[in-house]
Amino acid sequence: MAAILPFLQVAGTAFSFISKISSANAQARQNEAKAYEAGIKGRTDAVAYREEGIQKLKEMRRAMSANIARGSAGGLDPFAAGETIDLLNLNNLSEGGQDWKLARNNAEMAILMGNRQSMIYQDAAASNRTYGYLGAVADLSTSTATIIENRYPTESTT
């Protein structure tokens, strides 16, 4: 039993090293996947915001159309400058435009932040590998030194 203990120790060290490398890779892959998902999500969110902006433009147009139609029906020149209808529609146009801009800004922000998040995850994946490998190497060194010391005791320790 005592004779196979060193071999078990070497094998354990090797498996531990491999396991740590695998663990680092798995974490890296997980973060890479998250990076991909973050990019997708950014773009998806941007599309949603753009849809929202378009919807706001549609609502603004419906309100302006309704005012023109009512003005006309009421005997008012719907296109006369400075008149009520014109003023109402100008107001509707202003607010609708602001909502549209806001939606467009949100869409841009979603893309930018999604890309940024994707990069962060990619960096995290790289960090997972780097630190995982370094840690595995450090543990491997410690274990190897321990095995060597136990297996071949140096003169000073005898």
Next chain:
Amino acid sequence: MAERNVLYQRNPRSLNIPTLDYANARAIAQGSAQLNQSLNRLTNFISQKNANVAKTKGTEYGAANAPTIDQINDALKTGKELEFPGSKTGSLFDRAVNAAAMEVFSSNLETAARSQITQKAVTAEQNNIPITEMRNSLDAIIQGYADSFDESDAGFAQRFKARMGIVANAEYKTYAGQHQTKMEKEIQASFVAGFKITLDDELLKVITNGISVEGLDGAPDTTTAATKEIIQGMKAQLSQSMVRIGFAAPAIEKYLNIFDAKVKEHAENIIQSFIVDTDNIVEATTKSQRLLNGNIPDNIKSALELLGPDELQNARELAEKSLNLFMEEEKDHLEARKILDETNNRSFTREIGAALLLQANNYEEGKAEIMRVLQDYEKALPFEVAEFREKNNIIRIGAIVMPNISDETVMAGFTLDLFSATQKYTVQNVLDAKEDGNLSQLDFEDIITKYAARADKNYENALSYGKLKFGLNDNMFILAPGPDNAKRINAMNEFESAMIDARELQPTDFNAMQWARANAQTYVDMIKGDSDKKQQKLDNIKFTKDQIDQVVSGNANSVTFEEGKLTKIEAMEFQRLINNPDLDASRFENE
């Protein structure tokens, strides 16, 4: 009612900035933390390794440079403080050096101290040192060693003192126990020796010179301590001594029983001796009767008082038995002696008759045979042999200066009594004389030595040579052992003593005859010196032989001649000088 204008409804949504998940920072932090742990483990391992190496090297160095036993002893002698390598507060290496040095030093110090303590214990046991002195010596040893490094490491010194104190205390306890046991044994041995003397000597004296409880007038004597009281006092004193010495109760009881038994034994012996210590049966019987009716000496009476009723009865019965046995033995002895005498008588008569018959036919052979028979029976039948000698006028033949050493019963007698030259002594006579106190140990040894020496033929021849040189012959001693020959015999004795001394110096290759030839003249000269004086005296006699004979044979005490007045005493002396064969008296013959 007119329809109201339509207003655009604002979206309540504001600018939405998505939150970022800083996974990289988290991954870096987590990875760094894990890496840090791994590196810490590695660093710790390496640090531990380096620490071990430093510690090991330091230990080796410290062990190699620790103060040796010789240095410790030198420091002890000179009082110099010891120096230790390393430091207690320095680097790991320095601390290891110091620790190892102190460890080795401790071991060396302990070895040296233990050696000293053991040596002290051995010396103490040999010289029988008192235990207090032993305690002080051990303390001094420990203190001496501790002082050598007290200032270097006070704590270590204290621990050393504590540890060695245990060792010294164990040694002290052992020694104290041994010393105590030894002292007790010595005292007890001394007591036992004294006890034996008390039993065999003092007790015997006290009982032998016993004083009865009854005074001389029969009434109890209140002024003088009786033997019984003295012995009771001795016993009490003995008991107290044994308790004081430390004897156990069984031992005390044992010795007191021995004492009691010895008292009874001495008393019984004295009583028995009183009855049977005599060759006279009548006296023994009388004493026995006196013992039974109480008319006995005071010491016997005191001895009886020492016995209990049973022992007293036993002693009396034993005395009677001894008396009877004595009488029986005496009777047997007489009977045997009678039978022996009768047998010897018959044999002696028959043999002496045959010898006389032989003498009638052959005088010389018969005479020799008579001598042999007389010699053979002289011991067994002394009266009969003496009577035969007297009747037949036979002078005993016994070599005085030259005994017939082939006959073991014959012994030289001149050392015993110079002028009993006609007496023949046997070895038994010499032994008896020694036993009776008539012969000193020195004389006894002298006689026995001479007797043994004469077994040597060469020695015997040397004696014969000396006898010729001194002008001695056997007849001279047998027939005329007068005072005139005393000088010669004394000179002969001295000659023989000197020869024995020389023989003892060379026990293996001593040639007696050679020695006698070389030294006899010295002793002859001693006699000659005496003869010369007599010769001178003889030559100075102014009277003639006739004048001297006239005065000697006359009745007058003195006669006056022309040469002067000659007294009868002077004339007798002159006559002896003239008749002395060793002197030249030819002047008187010519006249």
